[in-house]
Amino acid sequence: MHYAVLGSGAMGLRYGILLQQSGQQVDFIDTWKDQVETIAKQGGVYVSRDGQNRHFVSLKVCYPEDYQDTPDAFIIFTKQMGLQEMLDRSCHFFHKNQYAITCMNGMGHIEKINQYFDPDKVIAGTAMIGTVLNGAGDIDFIGKKGTGTINLVNQTEKDTKFTDQVMAEFAKAGLGPTLTHNFMGTLMTKVIYNSIVNTLCSMYQLKEGEFISSPNAKKLITRLIDEAFHVCDLANIKPLNNRDEEFEMIVHATRDVTPLHYPSMYQDISKNRPTEVDYINGYIYKLGKKYGYNAQAHDFLRDLVHLAEHAEKVAQ
Template sequence: MKYGVIGAGAMGYRFGIMLQKNADVDVDFIDTWEPNVEAVREQGGVSVARDHENRHIEPINIFYPEEYTGHPDVWIIFKKQMQLAEELKRDAAAGIFHDDQYVVSAMNGMGHFEKIAQYFPKDHIYCGTAMIATRLDGPANVDFMGAEGTEVMHIAKYDQQADDETFQAVVADLKQAKLNPVVVDEWLGMCMSKVVFNAVTNTLCTMFEMQMGQFIEYDGVREMSKQLFDEAYDACERAGIYVIATRQEQVDSVITVSQEYKYHYPSMYQDFSKGRPTEVDYINGYIAKIGREHDYVCRTHEFVVHEVHMAEMMRKYHQVQENVAE
């Protein structure tokens, strides 16, 4: 099958390049960030490293939406939550969406599948999560974090009536790409499992401007994680959402994943450090929203959302970093 990646950022590059290189499928990239598109064209591809080593140029095809005439079988969407609605509107206006196309998205946060469903039928949407750390250090400059083969993602149908043949073909390509997809029956609990994980690691690392390995040096990490997880799970249970990982598994994963990616700054901090808005409203804020909708106040998550927004406000008093390095 042919793939099109909407959003040539850290994760969009990772998925597209691994599909192109390991699964030997055709991949086109669509992006609207002009410095990124022009840098790719100027240097003949994307500058790719893994854990800061073996940097090289990976040739890719990249287009602005308005100039794209291709017809992928499957779109892979990776945009920031707050940018997605405008991106989809521009892509649709450019005429690049077609009735026979499918969509896979493994974005952080929640709320994106509802936006995607405005342009594609529900049985053409596949939901994903990715426990994969990647850094975008600048236009057309990406660093895949973690040893090859450690990538793990989960995937489920947005609509259980979706075409199984296409779904299995997508899963097979992702396996061939070495993205290690795990098929899950129910998408909502799968996605919330990643959201509640990010609500601890992404958010706390951002507030204290630390790498994941530095984060777990603190003796109170398990206690802090448990407090945030317990609130999130209580809210989900009241909403009838059953997260695929147990509370204890989530606490344990904070340690194991942070050890694996000890030099990694989570994506929320990468945005924060470069003066961009964070996705905290779509992570901790989404958990708090679920709680309030079901008569349960997630006081810690609501407080954390305010803390992150306060930290964003304080950036006007500090110089924004140009690069986030180890």
């Protein structure tokens, strides 16, 4: 299949490179000047795994305005704040038979994607895959080969031959895909994970393994899970996991899968970039308010992450 990656940062590059190495045709598109110009100058990117075996991978990236091909599907991996700009700058090469595939963090992206892609052409999901962008044209895959997993779900929750092909090609690329049939529950399961791990690790500059080793970690996880699941109950959303399973997933992921990983939110704070906390903890709070419930802990964490953003700016 022919894919084009919209948003060739850490995760976009990882998906695209793995698919390219498995035999798929992949194009890369980005709006970040340093990334586009560095990759063009190098002729590709440098890739490491857990900081080791740094090697060069050839690829080409361009700005949306310079792209003229017609892929079968777009893999969308921008930050939430930059999605609308990316879609607006790319819409000249969108066609009605193309698909959009996205595993972005947070919530708010589906409504924007639906401005250009009908629900029957949207495959969304979540990724339990850690990747660090060391700098323009230089990325680090976190975790042993084949340890990452993703969930994919059709927005219509109906299987298609196209989805089957995507699943097969993603599996061949080593992305570890699982197909679900619960659209909102699939997305919310990862939002809840990120609302805990990303925010707490980022505020205190902790690797995930350092966070879970704290004596207070499990108490914090439990409180935040309970509040988020109460919001889901009110909104009639059924996450893929129950509360106990969500707890165990967080412990396993942080302790056993990516203990050396700094979450993407920490990477944003450390590089003086705005975080996606309003689309994660802020989304849980906003959804709760819709049903008359005040998710206080998630609202408080959102404010603390914004304070951490401010502190980083002041320190520089």
